[in-house]
Amino acid sequence: MIQTRHGSCHCGAVRLRHRPRARRPALAAAPPGRVVRLDPALQLLVLPQDPHWKSHVPAEAFRLLQGADHLSHYRFGEGAIDHAFCRTCGVYPFVGASEPAMGGDFYCVNVACLDEVSEDELAAAPIRYEDGARDDWGHAPRVTGYL
Template identity: 60%
Template sequence: MIQTRHGSCHCGAVRFSCDIDLAPEGERSPQIRPGPWYASTLRCNCSFCRKTRMWKNHIPSEAFRLLQGAENLSHYHFGEGSIDHTFCRTCGVYAFVSASEPVMGGDFYCVNIACLDDVSDEEFAAAPIRYEDGANDEWGKAPRITRHM
């Protein structure tokens, strides 16, 4: 079910809250937006996610609130530059990204669910995971090997 969760970087300078559904399949709320991006957590093998070990969950922009630390964020853009990768300037933790894609319903955030502070180990273990083969631009397909992701 959709719940308000709170997250932060490692040092606590950046804090946010978001309305997110980490429940396993069969227990999830109706999606706020349609599309596979909002139906599960995701692990990707693109060069960036692979190096940062990002475990992401897409949420609509209206479900994300930056509570503190905007001035402490560092921004990184690469490729087409459409995704705003943000990092805490103090501890370097990569807590979320923001972007806008019409196919995905407009503005959204990808929250690094590992940065959520009020999620139990049991909830993390039960969260559904969909794998993306970003390394080969096959975003709708899982890579042949996912065990390392």
């Protein structure tokens, strides 16, 4: 069963809800650069340069419940991804972007901000690597021992 998951920043000023979809690939992240599979209800991704575990959901499956006025936003490079930070506690609860190759508008929720993800769920997931340093998401880096 696909669960609706809730979460918040550290201080609780920003609260969110998202409902992952089973038909999208279920990815989960361990340490930076390591990507693992979880249940189909939770899709997670992490980048080596950005060590946040993320649950990727389509825009219609994400809802900011409170705290829009507590958010600061950061964009870099081409500015395609909107990184949202809580102004009070500094936590990065989600990013938003639009990319046709990824299904259009989407959000990546910081898994550390989710209330319902158990340690057992994360520990049980096998690992798959992605080469985020080279934007080569379909392949593992040549060397993975340091990840």
